[in-house]
Each structure stands twice: as C-alpha cells, then as structure tokens.
Amino acid sequence: MADPATYRPAPGSIPESPGVYRFRDPGGRVIYVGKAKSLRQRLNSYFADFAGLHPRTQTMLTSAASVDWTVVGTEVEALQLEYSWIKEFDPRFNVKYRDDKSYPYLAVTMGEDFPRVQVLRGAKRKGTRYFGPYSHAWAIRETVDLLLRVFPVRTCSAGVFKRAGQIGRPCLLGYIDKCSAPCVGRVTPEEHRDLAEDFCDFMAGNTTRFIKRLEREMRAAAAVEEYEKAARLRDDVQALQRALEKQTVVLGDGTDCDVIALAEDALEAAAQVFYVRGGRIRGQRGWVVDKVEETTSGDLVEQFLLQMYGEATIPREILVPAAPPDMEAVIELLSEQRGSRVDLRVPQRGDKKSLMETVERNAKESLAQHKLRRASDLTTRSRALQEIADALDLDQAPLRIECYDVSHIQGSDVVASMVVFEDGLARKSEYRRFSIKSAEGDVASIYEVICRRFKRYLEERVATGELDDESAGDGSVDEHADRGRGDSAAGMPIDPETGRPRKFAYPPNLVVVDGGPAQAAAAQRALDELGIDDVAVCGLAKRLEEVWLPGEDLPVILPRTSESLYLLQRVRDEAHRFAITYHRSKRSKTLKESALDQVPGLGPSRRQALLRHFGSVKRLRDATATEILEVPGIGPATADAIVAAFKEESA
Incomplete structure (x- = not known):
C-alpha cells in the first residue's frame, strides 16, 4: 500500500478553479474520478487529515500512487468531463449502477421496409423505437395482442416473412386479421408504415384521437345499418380501452x-x-x-x-x-x-x-x-464465515453468531435484543428480548444483558449435568464437560419435559454487540466475570462499519466488498430492528397505561403524536400546556386536560 504523502501535490500547485481529478494506481490505471468547484480545496481534504477520513476513502488513497487533474471553466463542464472519464476508465472506486435484471422493451423496427413489433432486451438499435422498459415480457405481449386488432402491424421474424411471400400465403395472424399481411401484398409498404406510425403514436400516449375516430366510424356504420362493421369497431374500441387500463393513470394527461x-x-x-x-x-x-x-x-x-x-x-x-x-x-x-x-x-x-x-x-x-x-447462496455464506474467522483470529468459523443491541429514548423504556444467526442464516425462533433493569447507559445495558443471557446458559448446563452447582456458583466453566460439545444444533442439550433443545444451553461461537470499543469491553467483562472463555466478542460500530475487539486500540477494518462485512452488517441490522420493535411496543404500552387514559377525546393517534413530539412520557409529564399546544391536533382544552391529568396522578 502506498503512503499518500509520497504523491501529495506540492503546496500551492493545485489551482482553485473548477475541474476534474483522477487518482491512479501504481500501474497507471484510473481508480477514482471526481469533480470539484475548487480543485485545491477538494484535493487538500484528501491529504490534510488521513486518520479522520472514512475507511473506504483511506483504502482508495492507499491504493493510489498518483493524482492529476484537468481545469474546466464551469461546474457543468466538470460534470460532463467527470461523466466522460467514468465511462472511459470505469474506475473501481466510483459508484456504479448495475441492472438487477434485464428489462424487456416493446420495440418497433421503423428502420425496416416493413416495420415489425417485437420484444427486445439489451442494447438499443438504430432506427428502432422503444417503449418501456416493462417488468415482464408477458405484460408487453398482452398489450400487443390487444392493439393488433386495431393496428395489425407485422410481428413475424424475417424468415417467416420471407417464406410467406414465397408461397403467397400469410401466416395464422394474417388469417385472423391480427396482421395486415404485407408479405402477400394485402397492403402496400406505405399503408403498413402508416399502421406502424399509428401504433407508435398510441404507445407514446396520443390515445384519445384513435378512440374518438373509431367511435365516429362505429356510429356512422350503425347509422347506415352496417351492424357487423359497427360491432367490430365497438370491439376495437374496447380493446384499446383495455390496453389503456393495463397502464394505470397516475398523473394528469400529458404529464411526462x-x-x-x-x-x-x-x-x-x-x-x-x-x-x-x-x-x-x-x-x-x-x-x-x-x-x-x-x-x-x-x-x-x-x-x-x-x-x-x-x-x-x-x-x-x-x-x-x-x-x-x-x-x-x-x-x-x-x-x-x-x-x-x-x-x-x-x-x-x-x-x-x-x-x-x-x-x-x-x-x-x-x-x-x-x-x-445474496444471503441464500451457501458458498457465499461459507466464505463470509471463514473471512470473519480469519479477520478475528478465531480457531474455527463462527457457525452460531449472537448479536445484541440496546434501544431507548433518552434513557426511558430501555430494552435489548438478542438475534441468532446459524450458518449465516437468521434463526428467528431463538431470538430473545430483554427489559433492562438498570438505566445507566448503553455500556451498562450491554453488560447487564450479556450477564443475564450467559447466567441462564450456566444454569441450564447445571440442569443437564454438564456443570455442577459449585462451579456455576462462582461462574467458572468445567472444561472437561465442555470438551464434548459439537458445533451444530445436534449437540444441544434436550429439555426432558418438552423434548425440545434448551436454547440457552447452546452458546455462540461469536458475540457481536452494536457499538464500539466500550460496548465490546463491557461484553467481554461480563463473560470474564462468569468464567466463560470460549466465546469470542466483537463490536460493530455503525458509523464507520469498524469491527472492535476487546482490549485493542485499533479496529479491524474489513474490506468494503467482503462477504464478512456484509454478513456482520445484516446481523447487526437485524438486532437493531428487533430491539426497535420491542421498544416501540413497550413505549406504546407505557403511554397507554399512563394518566392520559383519563383525558376525554385523546385517542391512540394523538397519544402517539404526543410521544413522538416529546420523546418520552417523563418529558410530556413535565411539559406546560403551551408546549403541548405545539403538537398537531392538540387544542387548548385538551392541553389543559393533559396537564391536569398528570397533576392528579402525582398528587
């Protein structure tokens, strides 16, 4: 890895003009392209404080070996040049959008002598009009099938078209009037092109004139008693209307x-x-x-x-x-x-x-x-677990990971969650949630929940005979009894009453806590006090996605694109989601059981609005009527009633 100081531009050599810059690796390949209103200010930010940069930016700088730039006149020119260079060099550190699947288009080949309607994917072709993209090819075919009644444009391949012309007989669509059969001369090339133009106009949104024209022709046919023609035109109108119904009107006509x-x-x-x-x-x-x-x-x-x-x-x-x-x-x-x-x-x-x-x-x-x-790929999950083991210096891949997170609002209704991932997949049946007894901050809460979870683990080992009462009392672990435990769920002790595995009797290979070095140290301290030394601990800091190990001064930086970081992030996010869900339900219950129950006309919606505004029942209890009036939907009489209800409660 290169030291950014070795290729830092000389002071004062960078212009203050707008421009575009390129970072290159030792081989001269462009790895990042950026633009700036002031090149000097932007580039100096990369080299001024390396330690304060985001880890991903640090990786880019240490991968680079040089930087150059081009001055332009305006920000618009900078945007244009940045886009051109990104397309030309495809730098690996730039954001790249990629299709999550290939989308089909409805295409009309107006560049051919006899335009053809078809479904196309991939690169666009010159002389072809495209409509879409659509989510599914079948949605296009349904629309086309309806429109061919009114605009019988050719849909066959070049081979079928040529063959029909040689034998002088159209294909099935020509016989059922869903193709004007230009292959056998039923219409001239000019007439067929007019049909294709009308088809394109209808798909482009100019729909009203076609429906009105058909309705006029239908009424004219009925007036001269040509009822079969009128019925056919009526069916054509209905076909166009059904085609329009498949494309729901969401905004005013003419909105593009x-x-x-x-x-x-x-x-x-x-x-x-x-x-x-x-x-x-x-x-x-x-x-x-x-x-x-x-x-x-x-x-x-x-x-x-x-x-x-x-x-x-x-x-x-x-x-x-x-x-x-x-x-x-x-x-x-x-x-x-x-x-x-x-x-x-x-x-x-x-x-x-x-x-x-x-x-x-x-x-x-x-x-x-x-x-x-991505998560359902077995090979990917296995690689992620092995990468975690290598990065954290574990003896084996962490086949069972438990992650803990704490949720609260300004110290009220503090709860914690425990989620379990086995073989890289969530085991929701083994999730647990905790109501925290102490409210002394996130670090103390992590310490409490780890103590409670692993005390339960020791108690269940005593119940199964793996650990004696004396060892459990001082928090120590019988190493001999623990030696035979396997790494799969098959090794879990069985509850004799239910016949099911004792969930807390199966410890994880890795404990992940949401937080930095302080939270990781608290979790490790809890395990040490209980005498548990065969469970690894790490903390995952959300802001920079750093992995902290207890007692280490510097974090472990996992590669940005690694499957290991992806898995740890999924585990952490799931723990956060589970904790937030429990906290919200508990907070709602707390509010529901408060003195607000006595306030007439104050329903669940306005209670939730009060809680969102003040953050906790305690702050709402201390609020004045004037402050309560700031909440949308709360009037003077209701505000006075809320203040009075809390006074009665405290009296």
Missing part, C-alpha cells in the same frame, strides 16, 4: 416524467425509476449499486442522473428523492442534452409525492430481494 427513488443501507443502495408518459406508467426499471465510498442520497442521485441519462432520452420532468449537491449544474447539463428546459425537483405533496412513495416501496423490495439472493 421519470420518478426516481432510492433504498439504501451503509453498503448498498437500490434505485428504481418509473417512466410516466401521458400520465400513465409505461414501465419501470431497477438498479443496485455498491457504495464504494461514503456518499449521501444527493450524491447517489447525481451519479444516477449522469449515468442514466448519458445516452437515454430525457423527459421534461424528473422527480428525485433528494436534491443533488450541484443541482443547478445538473439541470443545466440535462437541459443542454435534451435541447429544452428539464425540471428536476423533489416532490413535497400531492399525487407526485404519493407516486414517489410507491416507487420507494419498490426500491426497498428490490434491495430486500437482492440481499435475500
């Missing part, structure tokens, strides 16, 4: 926009985009991205816009979940590429805000599915 949403955690993010054309959702697409460096939601949005719209069609309006850091520059760049003004904004209310929430739910589902696919 892309709606982008993100779902993210510390290591990965999922992006979803809904394509709205003519007020209808025409398709959707999803990406998953690795966070190679520390990024905000705005940074992710900016990178997404540059990568997505570098070559794609840009709509008039783009809705995003967070504003990019250089929003005006991004808008100017997109407007320049489109040739007209692009409106980029974060929706705050109304239908567009509701649609953004729908897209966000899809992004969260996409991220969850991605994590599930």
Whole structure:
C-alpha cells in the first residue's frame, strides 16, 4: 500500500478553479474520478487529515500512487468531463449502477421496409423505437395482442416473412386479421408504415384521437345499418380501452416524467425509476449499486442522473428523492442534452409525492430481494464465515453468531435484543428480548444483558449435568464437560419435559454487540466475570462499519466488498430492528397505561403524536400546556386536560 504523502501535490500547485481529478494506481490505471468547484480545496481534504477520513476513502488513497487533474471553466463542464472519464476508465472506486435484471422493451423496427413489433432486451438499435422498459415480457405481449386488432402491424421474424411471400400465403395472424399481411401484398409498404406510425403514436400516449375516430366510424356504420362493421369497431374500441387500463393513470394527461427513488443501507443502495408518459406508467426499471465510498442520497442521485441519462432520452420532468449537491449544474447539463428546459425537483405533496412513495416501496423490495439472493447462496455464506474467522483470529468459523443491541429514548423504556444467526442464516425462533433493569447507559445495558443471557446458559448446563452447582456458583466453566460439545444444533442439550433443545444451553461461537470499543469491553467483562472463555466478542460500530475487539486500540477494518462485512452488517441490522420493535411496543404500552387514559377525546393517534413530539412520557409529564399546544391536533382544552391529568396522578 502506498503512503499518500509520497504523491501529495506540492503546496500551492493545485489551482482553485473548477475541474476534474483522477487518482491512479501504481500501474497507471484510473481508480477514482471526481469533480470539484475548487480543485485545491477538494484535493487538500484528501491529504490534510488521513486518520479522520472514512475507511473506504483511506483504502482508495492507499491504493493510489498518483493524482492529476484537468481545469474546466464551469461546474457543468466538470460534470460532463467527470461523466466522460467514468465511462472511459470505469474506475473501481466510483459508484456504479448495475441492472438487477434485464428489462424487456416493446420495440418497433421503423428502420425496416416493413416495420415489425417485437420484444427486445439489451442494447438499443438504430432506427428502432422503444417503449418501456416493462417488468415482464408477458405484460408487453398482452398489450400487443390487444392493439393488433386495431393496428395489425407485422410481428413475424424475417424468415417467416420471407417464406410467406414465397408461397403467397400469410401466416395464422394474417388469417385472423391480427396482421395486415404485407408479405402477400394485402397492403402496400406505405399503408403498413402508416399502421406502424399509428401504433407508435398510441404507445407514446396520443390515445384519445384513435378512440374518438373509431367511435365516429362505429356510429356512422350503425347509422347506415352496417351492424357487423359497427360491432367490430365497438370491439376495437374496447380493446384499446383495455390496453389503456393495463397502464394505470397516475398523473394528469400529458404529464411526462421519470420518478426516481432510492433504498439504501451503509453498503448498498437500490434505485428504481418509473417512466410516466401521458400520465400513465409505461414501465419501470431497477438498479443496485455498491457504495464504494461514503456518499449521501444527493450524491447517489447525481451519479444516477449522469449515468442514466448519458445516452437515454430525457423527459421534461424528473422527480428525485433528494436534491443533488450541484443541482443547478445538473439541470443545466440535462437541459443542454435534451435541447429544452428539464425540471428536476423533489416532490413535497400531492399525487407526485404519493407516486414517489410507491416507487420507494419498490426500491426497498428490490434491495430486500437482492440481499435475500445474496444471503441464500451457501458458498457465499461459507466464505463470509471463514473471512470473519480469519479477520478475528478465531480457531474455527463462527457457525452460531449472537448479536445484541440496546434501544431507548433518552434513557426511558430501555430494552435489548438478542438475534441468532446459524450458518449465516437468521434463526428467528431463538431470538430473545430483554427489559433492562438498570438505566445507566448503553455500556451498562450491554453488560447487564450479556450477564443475564450467559447466567441462564450456566444454569441450564447445571440442569443437564454438564456443570455442577459449585462451579456455576462462582461462574467458572468445567472444561472437561465442555470438551464434548459439537458445533451444530445436534449437540444441544434436550429439555426432558418438552423434548425440545434448551436454547440457552447452546452458546455462540461469536458475540457481536452494536457499538464500539466500550460496548465490546463491557461484553467481554461480563463473560470474564462468569468464567466463560470460549466465546469470542466483537463490536460493530455503525458509523464507520469498524469491527472492535476487546482490549485493542485499533479496529479491524474489513474490506468494503467482503462477504464478512456484509454478513456482520445484516446481523447487526437485524438486532437493531428487533430491539426497535420491542421498544416501540413497550413505549406504546407505557403511554397507554399512563394518566392520559383519563383525558376525554385523546385517542391512540394523538397519544402517539404526543410521544413522538416529546420523546418520552417523563418529558410530556413535565411539559406546560403551551408546549403541548405545539403538537398537531392538540387544542387548548385538551392541553389543559393533559396537564391536569398528570397533576392528579402525582398528587
């Protein structure tokens, strides 16, 4: 690894102008591309305080061997050059969006003499009009099947088309009037192209004129008593209406926009985009991205816009979940590429805000599915467990991991959770939750919950005869009795009454606590006092994803893309989720059983609003009527009644 000081630019040599910079490795390959309003200020931040940088940025700097830059005139030019270099060099430390699957498009090959409607994936072809993307190919085929009644455009392959022309007989679609059969000359090339143009216009959102035209023709046919023709036109109108129903109207007619949403955690993010054309959702697409460096939601949005719209069609309006850091520059760049003004904004209310929430739910589902696919891979899980063993210097892979987290609001309703992962998978039947008796901070709470859990472990070993009462009394462990215990669930002692394994009698190979060195030291102290020396302990600090071992001055930094860090993060996040769920239920119960029960007209919703505003029942009890009035939905009479109820309770 290189020392960043060896290639740091000389003081004063970096210009203060906007520009783009590149970090290169010893082989000259570009590993990171960035832009800056002031190159001097941005690059100096990399070299000023190395210890204070994010671990991922430290990794990039130690992987690099040189840095160079190019000065540009404006921020827009910086954006353009940054995008060009990222496309050219594909640097490994830059954020890269990748499709989480291949999405199908409805394509019309307008570049051919006889345009063809088909489903296409992959790179776009010149002379072909695309609609979508869609989630499933079958959704496209259903729409096309309905539209072919009105726009009987060719759908056959080149071989079938040529063969039909040679034998002078159309295929089945030609006989059932779902193809105009240009292969045998039923329509001229010009007439067939007109049909294809109408098909494209309908898919582009210009739907009203076709339906009105068919309705006029239907009424005219009925007026001259051509009832069969009128019935056929009626069915055509219904087919178009069913095709429109498959693409739900979500915004006003004429609205063309892309709606982008993100779902993210510390290591990965999922992006979803809904394509709205003519007020209808025409398709959707999803990406998953690795966070190679520390990024905000705005940074992710900016990178997404540059990568997505570098070559794609840009709509008039783009809705995003967070504003990019250089929003005006991004808008100017997109407007320049489109040739007209692009409106980029974060929706705050109304239908567009509701649609953004729908897209966000899809992004969260996409991220969850991605994590599930990654977690279900046996080879990947095995590699993750072995990487953890190597990084923490364990004798064997931690086949059973227990993780503990503490949850509270300003010291009230303190609870803790214990989650269990075996062979890299969650064992929810063995989760436990604890109501903390002492409220002296997170460190004391971790110490208490570890003591309680492993005292129970020693008690159950006594019950099964693995440990005598005298050894259990002083917290020591009988090494001889412990020697025969295996590493799988088959070695768990059985409860004679239920016939089920004694859950607390099976200790973990690794205890993970949510926190840094103080929490890890507290957990180790609890185990030491109980005489348990065969369980490893580590803490996972959330902010920088550092792994802390008890008694160590420096953390263990796991590789950003390693499966070991991914698994530890999943374990920690699950413990956090489980603790938060218990805390919320306990907090709600506490509030429900308080003096607020006596306040008339104060239902569950407004109780929750009070608790969210003040954070705890204690702070609400100390609040004045004026302070309570700040809570939405609480009027003067209710505020006075709440204050009076608490006074009666304390009297």
